[in-house]
Amino acid sequence: MTPEEQNAFEEKIYAYSGAQVCARTPAADAVNPAMIRHWTEVMGDNNPAYTNEEWSASSARGKTIAPAAMLYVWNQEGYTVTTGRASDPQTDMVELFNEYGFTGVLGTNVTQEYFREVSPGDTVHVEMVIDNLSERKSTARGPGYFFETLATFTDQNNEKIGTQRFRVLKFIPQEQPAAAAEEKLAVPSRIASPRGHDNGWWWDACDKGQVLIQRCKNCQTLRHPPRPMCGECQSMEWDSIESSLDGEVLSYTELHHPKIPGYQYPLICAVIKLREGTSIVSNVVGCEPSDIYIGMKLKGKVEQVDEKNTLPQFYPA
Template sequence: MTPEETKAFEEKIRAYVGRELGAPKRGKDDVNAAMIRHWAEVLGDENPVYTDADYAAKSSKGGIVAPAHMLQIWSMEGYPMCQKPAQDLQRELHNVFDAHGFTGVLGTNTNSEYFRDLRLGDQVYAHTIISSISEQKATQRGIGYFIETLTTFTDQNKEEVGRQVFRCLKFIPNADQAPAAASEADGAPATPTRLASPRGHDNAWWWEAVDNGKVLIQRCKSCQTLRHPPRPMCGECQSTEWDSIESKLEGEIISFTQMHYPKFPGYPYPLICAVIKLGEGTNLVANLVGCEPAAIKIGMKVKGKVEKVDEKTWLPQFYLA
């Protein structure tokens, strides 16, 4: 954009700052024991003040309370968000960014405050405003703007029970990350590719092995414990000495999910992500391919291959055995 276009664009987006997304939203469910129990089970949180009524009654809490970090859960939209989401002010703002080429979006961080415990029967209301939009920033993903929303949570008595600040980046993807970069040959859109693997000091060796057709499992030299994903220290004996073994890529499905929304360019659909328990004993998150979602069951045996999934990327993928 020219300087004049940028100025006009920034005036347009800054007009959204300070505005509420819409009317305060009451959570679809009041605080209840069943949702608390499911949350605690999924996270492996065994604190009895969340699930044991007798224990909680005798504790300093005086009864069952909800985990503080469930605060946002009570007011979330649920599955309609990925089907026909309500067109609130935030989505309107994102549409403005999209129309000016800022099509990338990346959640960056969130900060939460909790003012009191939520108890069974409490009602939670979410009041959200667009609190700030940054100056234009140059990031590794591309040039963009950070958008912050502030959500204040209140109860049935209109008293604040917590707050949450959420920050995301809307950006113009860099050329090497753009989903539809121009083809040098004929100017036609190039085939979209997946997001590049995050390679750092502790895991670059693992991705380099995948590039060469192997899936390696890190092994502690001191106690021989296998671990994945790669990390610098053994969780059993705290040794920092390690080597690796090659996986046979044979295992079974212990969990899976089908990703529906949002759909990303460069990924095949149906997109099935699974947790595979490898024969060597460690777990690996990978895609299940070559089958219909309805055919997949927990406990099924699978066999993996390292395959080239786009022009730049090799990944371990699993097939029903």
């Protein structure tokens, strides 16, 4: 892109700064106990303020509330988005980026701010604007631009509930040097799991052939995946025990498409309940997909699955 072409392009995309993506729109459904229950079950959040009506009736609020982190849930469009989205300034801007070769997309961060709680019966409204666009940046992914949307949430009385800022990078994907790319693609490896402060110890143990389960030092509750605080007593003190890797299938799915380089197919991903009581997501191997069933007994092994990754895999017991 020549300097003149870049200037012309930037004049077009910067015109979207401040554009309204959607006017204030109510959610299709009011805040309701069923969605709150489903969300808290998936997140493992047992706060009685969310689902225990008897407990909440005697609390300072006098009623149940929705978790603040559900802020963005109520206005999601659901399955209808699979048939395409209606044109709006954000989709038009994204198409403009794509036309100029910025086809890569990466959500970089999201920030939510909460001002008040909502309870069953409230209706959440959302309005959204394209808040800002950055200057052209050179990133590890390729040259591109960051843009940030600002969603403001209000209730049926137009009182502010919270806001959400979502930042996205649109970039021109970098091409690998041909020789290096061919060499790397010859023996692809699995996607490596990120290792951070809270879970690095678990992966280090896995590299040594152990699957550890985090245990609260205060109340002895086991938890997985690793996290800094006990969900039962909120203690930050913990140690771990080694899993027997005896388990059974709670649920499973067979992945068919898209086939990701580095993975062997058929690929069975399962939620496996370990004998110790916690669950783990892993692969079931050593049998045909048609042989797997809910409740099937399994035995895990920590194995080298490719040149770079060591993972627990589960076989029929």
